[in-house]
Structures are given as structure tokens and as C-alpha cells.
Amino acid sequence: MAPQKGTLLSYRPDIQVLDATLRDGGLVNSFYFTDEFVKKLYKANVDAGVDYMEFGYKASKELFDVNKFGKWKFCDEESIRGIVGDNDTDMKISVMADVGRTDLEHDILDRKDSVIDLVRVATYINTIPAAIDMAEYCKRKGYETSINIMAVSTSNDKDVQQALELIGQSSVDMIYIVDSYGSMYPEQIRSLAEMHTEVGQKYNKKIGVHAHNNQQMAFANTIEATAMGVSMLDATMSGMGRGAGNCAMEALMGFLKNPKYKITPVLRFVQEEMLKLKAEGLVWGYDIPYLLTGILNVHPRSAIDCVKQGNTDYVEFYKELWDKEC
Amino acid sequence: MAPQKGTLLSYRPDIQVLDATLRDGGLVNSFYFTDEFVKKLYKANVDAGVDYMEFGYKASKELFDVNKFGKWKFCDEESIRGIVGDNDTDMKISVMADVGRTDLEHDILDRKDSVIDLVRVATYINTIPAAIDMAEYCKRKGYETSINIMAVSTSNDKDVQQALELIGQSSVDMIYIVDSYGSMYPEQIRSLAEMHTEVGQKYNKKIGVHAHNNQQMAFANTIEATAMGVSMLDATMSGMGRGAGNCAMEALMGFLKNPKYKITPVLRFVQEEMLKLKAEGLVWGYDIPYLLTGILNVHPRSAIDCVKQGNTDYVEFYKELWDKEC
Numbered sequence: 219m220a221p222q223k224g225t226l227l228s229y230r231p232d233i234q235v236l237d238a239t240l241r242d243g244g245l246v247n248s249f250y251f252t253d254e255f256v257k258k259l260y261k262a263n264v265d266a267g268v269d270y271m272e273f274g275y276k277a278s279k280e281l282f283d284v285n286k287f288g289k290w291k292f293c294d295e296e297s298i299r300g301i302v303g304d305n306d307t308d309m310k311i312s313v314m315a316d317v318g319r320t321d322l323e324h325d326i327l328d329r330k331d332s333v334i335d336l337v338r339v340a341t342y343i344n345t346i347p348a349a350i351d352m353a354e355y356c357k358r359k360g361y362e363t364s365i366n367i368m369a370v371s372t373s374n375d376k377d378v379q380q381a382l383e384l385i386g387q388s389s390v391d392m393i394y395i396v397d398s399y400g401s402m403y404p405e406q407i408r409s410l411a412e413m414h415t416e417v418g419q420k421y422n423k424k425i426g427v428h429a430h431n432n433q434q435m436a437f438a439n440t441i442e443a444t445a446m447g448v449s450m451l452d453a454t455m456s457g458m459g460r461g462a463g464n465c466a467m468e469a470l471m472g473f474l475k476n477p478k479y480k481i482t483p484v485l486r487f488v489q490e491e492m493l494k495l496k497a498e499g500l501v502w503g504y505d506i507p508y509l510l511t512g513i514l515n516v517h518p519r520s521a522i523d524c525v526k527q528g529n530t531d532y533v534e535f536y537k538e539l540w541d542k543e544c
Numbered sequence: 545m546a547p548q549k550g551t552l553l554s555y556r557p558d559i560q561v562l563d564a565t566l567r568d569g570g571l572v573n574s575f576y577f578t579d580e581f582v583k584k585l586y587k588a589n590v591d592a593g594v595d596y597m598e599f600g601y602k603a604s605k606e607l608f609d610v611n612k613f614g615k616w617k618f619c620d621e622e623s624i625r626g627i628v629g630d631n632d633t634d635m636k637i638s639v640m641a642d643v644g645r646t647d648l649e650h651d652i653l654d655r656k657d658s659v660i661d662l663v664r665v666a667t668y669i670n671t672i673p674a675a676i677d678m679a680e681y682c683k684r685k686g687y688e689t690s691i692n693i694m695a696v697s698t699s700n701d702k703d704v705q706q707a708l709e710l711i712g713q714s715s716v717d718m719i720y721i722v723d724s725y726g727s728m729y730p731e732q733i734r735s736l737a738e739m740h741t742e743v744g745q746k747y748n749k750k751i752g753v754h755a756h757n758n759q760q761m762a763f764a765n766t767i768e769a770t771a772m773g774v775s776m777l778d779a780t781m782s783g784m785g786r787g788a789g790n791c792a793m794e795a796l797m798g799f800l801k802n803p804k805y806k807i808t809p810v811l812r813f814v815q816e817e818m819l820k821l822k823a824e825g826l827v828w829g830y831d832i833p834y835l836l837t838g839i840l841n842v843h844p845r846s847a848i849d850c851v852k853q854g855n856t857d858y859v860e861f862y863k864e865l866w867d868k869e870c
Contacts, residue, residue, distance in 0.1 A: 403799070404730055404768055433795055434757075434830075438764030442730055468832060469759055472839035473729070481839075485858040488832065493856055504760075504830075506794060506814065513798035513807075530819055532811040 229475035232449045234269035237467060238428070240290050241272040241314050242452075242459035246502045247495070249274055249288030255491055256290075256301050259455065264307045265483035266471060270336060272312040273298050278321045292325075298333055310335035314366075315356075317341040317348045322355050329360025336362040338394070343373045346381045350388045357389045364392035364450070366428060370410065371401045371515050382414065386421035392450055393423050397439060400432025400462050400508065401515035404442040411446035418447070426450030429465050431457055432512025432521075434504050436465040441473055455484065456492040458500075461518035461525075462508035501525060510536050516543040555801035558775045560595035563793060564754070566616045567598040567640055568778075568785035572828050573821070575600055575614030581817055582616075582627050585781065590633045591809035592797060596662060598638040599624050604647045618651075624659055636661035640692075641682075643667040643674045648681050655686025662688040664720070669699045672707045676714045683715045690718035690776070692754060696736065697727045697841050708740065712747035718776055719749050723765060726758025726788055726834065727841035730768040737772035744773070752776030755791050757783055758838030758847075760830050762791040767799055781810065782818040784826075787844035787851075788834035827851060836862050842869040 239259060240251060251259075256273075263271045274290030282291060289297045293313045305311055311334050315322070326337065337356040341349035346367070353363040365385050370378060385393050395410050402410070411425070418425045427443040427450070429436040440451055453470045457463035468488055471481040507521035510532065516539070524535050565585060566577060577585075582599075589597045600616030608617060615623045619639045631637055637660050641648070652663065663682040667675035672693070679689040691711050696704060711719050721736050728736075737751070744751045753769040753776070755762040766777055779796045783789035794814055797807040833847035836858065842865070850861050 404764055405771060431760075433798070434760045434763050434792075437760050438730055445731060466760075466835075469835055472759070472835065482859055482862070485832070485862060489856050489858045506811070509792075509795055509798065530815050532815045533808055536808070536811060 230449065231476070232424075233444065233474065233476065234450055235267075235467075235470065235474070235479065236270040236272060236312065236426070236450060236452050237263045237268045237454065238272045238452050238464065239454040239458055239467075241274050242464055243454055243502070244274050244288065244290050245460040246458060246500050247288070248286070249290040251288060251290060253301065258487060258491055260301055262455075262483045262487035264309050266467075266480050267476075267478040268309060268467075270310045270312045272314060272338070273301075274313060276313045276315045276320050276325050276337070278319055278325070280321060281319055293334075295327060295332055295334075302333055305333045310362075312336035312338055314338045314340055315352060317345045317352060320352065322352060326356055326359055326361075334361065336364065338364040338366055338392075340366045340368055340396075342368055343370070343377055343381055346384055350384060350390065353390045354388060362391050363389070364394055364426065365390050366394035366396050366426070368396045369398040369517075370395055371397055371399055371406070375413065378410070379413065382417040386417045386423060391424060392426050393418065394426040394428055394450065394452075395443065395448070396428045397430055399515055399517060400430030400435065400512040402429075402439060403433075403435065404438055407439040407443050408446050411443040411448050415447040424450055426452065428452040430459065430512075430518075431462040431464060431504050432508040432518065434509075436463070437469045437473075440465040440470065456488050456496075456503075458492065458495070458502050461502065461522050462504050462512070463502045506532050507535055510539060514539060514543060556775065557802070558750075559770065559800065559802065560750075560776055561593075561793075561796065561800070561805065562596040562598060562638065562752070562776060562778050563589045563594045563780065564598045564778050564790065565780040565784055565793075567600050568780055568790055569828070570600050570614065570616050571786040572784060572826050573614070574612070575616040577614060577616060579627065584813060584817055586627055588781075588809045588813035590635050592793070592806050593802075593804040594635055594793075596636045596638045598640060598664070599627075600639060602639045602641045602646050602651050602663070604645055604651070606647060607645055619660075621653060621658055621660075628659055631659045636688075638662035638664055640664045640666055641678060643671045643678060646678070648678060652682055652685055652687075660687065662690065664690040664692055664718075666692045666694055666722075668694055669696070669703055669707055672710055676710060676716065679716045680714060688717050689715070690720055690752065691716050692720035692722050692752075694722045695724040695843075696721055697723055697725055697732070701739065704736070705739065708743040712743045712749060717750060718752050719744065720752040720754055720776065720778075721769065721774070722754045723756055725841055725843060726756030726761065726838040728755075728765060729759075729761065730764055733765040733769050734772050737769040737774050741773040750776055752778065754778040756785065756838075756844075757788040757790060757830050758834040758844065762789070763795045763799075766791040766796065782814050782822075782829075784818065784821070784828050787828065787848050788830050788838070789828045832858050833861055836865060840865060840869060
């Protein structure tokens with residue numbers, strides 16, 4: 219469906235919401251979620267009208283030690299089925315596959331043998347051709363596909379334009395804007411969204427957005443992109459995700475006007491499950507070190523370390539960051 | 545100066561920043577800040593290039609018991625001078641006066657006898673004529689003046705338009721958009737900003753914005769208003785303010801392009817002073833109950849109670865809020 223625009227009172231039936239709690243949140247706890255948590259999350263998402271639930275990564279077991287990560291790093295077919303059975307709901311299921319970190323031949327079954335509906339290929343801009351190859355492979359297997367261009371804030375417009383043309387000409391169904399560093403302001407997101415939705419219109423691709431909250435812009439950027447015609451919206455429960463986290467599902471559900479979306483199941487899940495994770499010591503969400511990597515448009519890794527160490531010497535952290543990264 | 549627009553790389557010399565930490569933050573701790581804190585804040589603001597520092601309210605001592613609040617609820621001349629002496633800096637000093645809660649005749653000295661530069665009159669839309677009277681009084685005394693229209697999200701455009709015309713025709717220097725309930729999305733702020741800057745252009749008034757962070761939109765809305773020509777920007781250290789708090793000064797300093805603004809003094813103040821306030825148990829900042837009052841566009845008072853009580857039954861809170869307020 220071609221990108222559409224909307225106002226605050228109308229709603230666009232083309233808008234769809236993807237819950238990425240297990241996948242981006244898994245980066246916080248190495249994917250060790252209990253089955254009970256995942257089952258409740260699945261139910262909450264179904265009840266809330268969420269369109270896609272992402273279960274995690276399809277990571278290569280050659281590259282990653284299965285003993286060092288929870289099962290949602292790998293998303294075996296039987297793991298997902300253990301939660302959803304045959305997924306007899308309207309909600310679709312997605313997984314993410316990183317370029318260069320996935321054994322496609324081994325780990326991607328034929329669509330007819332899988333409960334997975336959508337494979338999202340995550341790539342940096344320099345590996346777009348490999349990402350397209352992966353997505354085409356998954357398409358041939360029968361899946362919906364997306365390509366998620368990470369860290370787009372560090373690429374220049376000409377390169378992004380070229381990447382979009384390449385993806386446009388492929389069989390890929392969706393193209394995602396990913397503000398990995400949480401460095402973008404609404405003005406920039408609108409401009410990128412415009413560039414993406416033009417290609418979407420030309421090639422009939424859905425455009426998505428995946429925002430990070432380093433500058434407390436994840437929700438704002440998500441809805442600003444939406445106003446420009448972006449229609450696949452990533453969110454996570456309580457914004458759980460690497461570092462500063464993502465657009466919070468509860469905020470997004472409060473904003474969307476389509477009556478199919480319900481905030482109450484999300485609130486219930488947050489109060490019953492997400493608060494527990496926080497109480498158990500998992501840490502994510504806006505904090506000043508993330509703000510600073512966001513301002514400088516660099517990877518949040520040093521901010522994650524800073525927060526983990528409980529280092530609150532922000533002045534020194536910022537100076538070091540500047541010396542190291544700029 | 546007539547409102548101007550800007551892009552991300554340019555900067556507009558008309559933009560000015562007002563630190564409202566003591567005033568809006570004072571609503572968190574009943575204005576009990578230590579002199580040491582206030583002196584350091586004053587120095588941090590001067591070093592950061594902040595244009596105005598608001599010391600608190602000029603509240604009537606007839607109406608409010610001086611034993612129940614810290615001195616920044618009243619902002620006596622000698623209290624301010626105890627911090628700033630004659631304020632021999634480029635930074636100006638402001639206080640806020642609420643309509644109906646201020647003894648103008650008693651508490652507002654002649655400008656020549658005061659270190660205060662700006663009196664901001666806070667009003668709801670139904671008391672605009674009284675607010676204009678107050679502002680005219682302060683103007684005659686020699687002060688810069690602003691009128692801050694609170695809870696503008698609950699007023700209809702026609703009323704706001706009429707209020708703006710009235711203020712436009714007065715001697716008031718600045719008109720503030722105040723999203724008291726933190727309920728507005730960037731799209732709405734842009735539209736309000738447009739309405740305000742048109743009046744600003746017509747009558748040569750500066751337009752300001754004071755945002756709340758209920759939906760994590762305080763910073764986003766502040767910079768979106770700025771892009772529309774708004775040029776007085778309120779922020780507070782660590783976003784300290786009632787309930788969900790305000791636009792964080794550290795985020796704003798990371799965004800503004802005018803080289804006179806420095807983030808380092810702000811970061812230093814945050815790490816040395818604001819973290820201490822949090823450690824001592826003061827609570828402010830984004831939390832789900834505030835999100836919910838923001839979504840419903842209602843006063844945050846019940847959310848403040850909810851957070852204070854440690855009540856995390858968001859589903860029940862939302863239901864009650866809906867029953868009570870909608």
C-alpha cells in the first residue's frame with residue numbers, strides 16, 4: 219500500500235505496530251526471558267491489537283554460543299511454537315536476521331513449515347547488497363521481508379537514496395528507518411521519512427521506523443515519521459531496548475486513533491511484568507550518558523558501560539567521548 | 545524582535561533560554577532549596593549562557609504561610625540579592641506572579657530598586673484581562689513582562705486567538721505557550737506556535753514555550769516550537785518540575801547551535817547537585833501515571849498522588865481517571 223498521510227483525528231488503516239520487546243529488549247538481558255513472560259507478552263500484544271510481534275534474532279549458532287544467550291537470540295521454530303502453538307491469531311510473527319550473522323540455509327525453513335510471517339534483515343548501509351540477497355532468499359522461501367537500515371543518521375543522503383533505489387527494485391516488502399543512535403530530531407526524521415516514502419510510493423513498499431530514546435525523542439520521532447506517511451511502527455513495552463531503549467508501546471497506544479488498538483492490555487503487562495524486570499535489576503531507558511552519545515551521533519556502547527559502572531561524572535565522560543569519537 | 549524561523553545548522557540570535565529550575569522545580573520540594581544549591585545554579589546558568597534565571601514565585605504572604613514554604617515561593621528582594629548581589633552578569637532574573645495570588649502593590653518594587661528584570665504573569669485563559677492588568681502594572685514599574693497562558697491544551701483555538709489579540713494590544717513583551725498537562729504532540733505545538741507567532745509578528749511580541757514531559761514530549765515540543773519561530777525557551781536542570789517535569793536544560797544545550805550556549809556547566813551542575821536531590825528522595829520526571837493524565841489532557845494532580853503512593857496499578861488508575869475526568 220502506498221504511503222499515506224494522516225492528521226491527529228483521522229486514522230490510517232495502513233498503520234501497523236510491531237512489538238520488538240523480546241528482540242531489542244533481549245539486548246538488555248541477553249535474551250533470557252522466562253516462558254511465562256513471553257506467553258503473557260504474546261497475549262498482551264494480541265489483546266492490544268499489535269500487528270506483529272518480533273520474537274528475537276535468528277542468530278547463527280556457528281557464531282554465537284547457545285549457552286551464552288537465551289533462546290530468543292536464535293528463535294528456533296520449536297521455541298516460538300512453544301509459546302504460540304500454530305499462532306491462531308490475527309497477529310503476525312517476525313524475527314530479525316543480521317547480515318553476516320545468520321545461517322539462512324540452515325535456520326530459515328520454508329514458510330509453510332513455520333509460524334514466522336516476516337523476516338527483517340538488519341544491515342548497515344555498506345552491506346545493502348548482502349541484505350537484499352538475504353531478503354530475496356527469505357522471500358523465495360515465502361516470507362514477508364523488510365530491510366532495516368541501521369544507524370542511518372551516520373549516512374549521507376546520497377548513499378541512502380542509492381540504497382533505497384536498490385531496495386526499491388528488489389522484492390522486499392518494507393524498508394525501515396532505524397535511528398540506532400537516537401541522535402535524530404523530528405526535523406531530520408521528517409526529512410528522512412519524506413525520502414523513504416517517495417521510494418515507497420514509487421516501488422510500492424511499506425516504510426517503517428525504529429527509534430531510540432537517547433534524547434527522549436523515540437516517541438516523538440515515531441509519530442512525526444507517521445505523520446509523513448511511515449506506516450510500520452516499532453515499539454517495546456516500557457520502551458525496553460538497548461541503552462536508552464525504544465518508543466514505549468504504552469505511549470504509542472495512547473496516541474494511535476484506530477480503535478483496534480487498546481492501551482489497557484499494555485498497561486496491565488507493564489505493571490505485572492515490566493516493573494518486575496526493573497525491580498530485578500535490569501537497566502534501560504533515558505539517562506544522561508545516552509543523551510550525550512545521541513548528541514554526538516555515536517554508538518551507545520560507551521554510554522552503556524558508563525551507566526553499568528554507575529559512573530555519574532558526565533563532564534569527564536563527555537570529554538572522553540568527544541576525544542575518542544569526534 | 546519579530547519571530548524568525550531556523551534550520552538545524554543555522555542559529556537565531558533571537559533565541560533565549562530561561563532556566564525555571566527553582567520555580568517549577570520548587571513545586572516538587574515546596575521551594576526548599578539550600579542557598580548553596582541556588583548559588584551554584586546561578587553560576588552554572590551564567591557559565592552556560594542561559595539568558596534568564598527564574599528564582600521562583602512572588603506569592604502573596606497573605607494567602608500563603610511563609611512557614612510552609614521555602615523562600616523561593618516569595619522571592620523577596622533580599623533573598624535574591626543574597627544570591628546574586630547586584631547581579632553583575634549578562635543573565636537576567638525573572639520571577640513568576642500568579643493571577644489572584646500576588647500582592648502587586650506590596651511585593652513588586654520599582655524596577656530601579658530591584659535586581660529582577662522580568663515578571664512573568666501566569667494565568668488561565670479565563671483570567672486574561674486580570675493578567676494583562678498585572679502585567680501593565682509591572683510594566684509601569686519598569687519591568688519586562690510576559691503573560692504565560694497555562695493549560696492552553698484545554699482551550700479552543702477561537703478563545704486563544706481572542707486572548708492573543710488582547711495581549712497583543714497590551715504593553716506585554718512576551719507571550720508564552722504553556723503545555724501544563726504535557727498533553728500536546730509536536731503537530732499541535734506547531735499549529736499553536738504558528739498562531740502565536742503570527743500575533744507576535746503583528747504586535748512585535750516575543751513568543752515563548754514552556755513544555756511538560758508527561759508524554760516525553762517536553763524537549764521535542766520545545767524544539768519544534770522553536771523551528772516555528774518561538775524564541776523564549778523554558779528548561780530546567782534534569783527537567784526538574786512538577787510531576788513529569790520540564791524540558792531538560794542538558795538536552796536543550798546539546799541542541800542549540802549558538803556557540804554562546806555551553807553544555808558542560810549544565811552537566812557539572814546536574815552531576816554535582818541534581819543527582820543529590822534525587823538521592824535525597826525528591827521525585828520528578830516521566831512515569832506512566834503522568835503519561836496517562838497527558839493522554840487524557842487533564843491536570844496531573846492525581847498522577848502526582850499515584851506516584852507518591854507508589855501505586856503501580858496503572859490499569860485501575862487509568863480507569864478511575866477516565867471515570868473522574870472524562
